[in-house]
Amino acid sequence: MRTAEVYSKRVFLGFARNWLRFALVALAIYISLPWVAPTLAKLGLKAPADIIYTLYSPFCHQFAFRSPFLFGEQAFYPRGAAGTGYQSFEAYASQSGAFLEQYRYWSRFYEGRAPAPPANVEGLGDFSIAQQFAARHFIGDESFGYKTSLCARDLAIYTMIFVGGVIYRRYRWRIRPLPFWLYVFAGLGPVGLDGFSQLLSYPPFEFWPVRETAPIFRIFTGGLFGLMSAWLGFPYIERSMQDLIEPLESDRQRIGWS
Numbered sequence: 293m294r295t296a297e298v299y300s301k302r303v304f305l306g307f308a309r310n311w312l313r314f315a316l317v318a319l320a321i322y323i324s325l326p327w328v329a330p331t332l333a334k335l336g337l338k339a340p341a342d343i344i345y346t347l348y349s350p351f352c353h354q355f356a357f358r359s360p361f362l363f364g365e366q367a368f369y370p371r372g373a374a375g376t377g378y379q380s381f382e383a384y385a386s387q388s389g390a391f392l393e394q395y396r397y398w399s400r401f402y403e404g405r406a407p408a409p410p411a412n413v414e415g416l417g418d419f420s421i422a423q424q425f426a427a428r429h430f431i432g433d434e435s436f437g438y439k440t441s442l443c444a445r446d447l448a449i450y451t452m453i454f455v456g457g458v459i460y461r462r463y464r465w466r467i468r469p470l471p472f473w474l475y476v477f478a479g480l481g482p483v484g485l486d487g488f489s490q491l492l493s494y495p496p497f498e499f500w501p502v503r504e505t506a507p508i509f510r511i512f513t514g515g516l517f518g519l520m521s522a523w524l525g526f527p528y529i530e531r532s533m534q535d536l537i538e539p540l541e542s543d544r545q546r547i548g549w550s
Contacts, residue, residue: 319450326440362438444511
């Protein structure tokens with residue numbers, strides 16, 4: 293057997309045997325870096341912090357009003373429409389020079405002019421593309437603190453996939469895949485209902501008054517979806533890996549490569 297073929301089979305066999313370990317390491321890195329970004333920003337290391345925010349930007353909206361913050365006056369800054377006990381995002385944003393700079397930039401970008409008069413609490417409470425983009429690109433300041441590079445729901449999803457993977461690693465031979473109907477009901481149902489009820493309240497739909505979810509509910513629905521996804525997915529991946537291991541092991545014993 294050619295050396296290259298033996299090497300590739302050895303690599304595939306090693307990965308198949310240890311796929312869960314690789315997955316958990318990748319997930320651990322993925323859910324850790326979003327907390328590293330605000331720490332770097334707080335330390336004044338803007339360039340490496342921006343790299344992390346940029347790397348994660350295709351995978352999350354990164355809205356400041358839906359993300360956790362570190363080193364600030366609050367852990368979350370939900371919009372006033374969420375009706376939480378937190379001081380609203382609009383109240384903080386209207387006093388933040390860094391946010392208003394972003395707001396004016398995106399207003400000029402989309403509308404060809406800076407907002408006049410300057411952004412205030414009432415104006416920031418209204419939906420606008422400029423406000424959405426400003427909230428996406430604003431990473432924080434000394435008053436706000438600095439946001440994580442994933443929103444609260446995404447952090448909960450991937451954290452609970454990781455937790456589910458750790459549990460599965462301990463009891464992998466006892467855990468059967470979650471029935472798909474239960475995954476739809478308990479996993480997709482709550483997060484889908486929450487997400488679409490918000491989406492359809494904003495322009496261009498506006499089927500009902502603007503709805504924003506409290507941070508704790510974002511974390512709960514995201515975490516439930518993540519855990520159900522791990523319960524459904526990991527056992528099926530394990531079966532696929534076993535299907536890959538068996539012919540490779542048979543080939544290894546027959547040919548004698550190691």
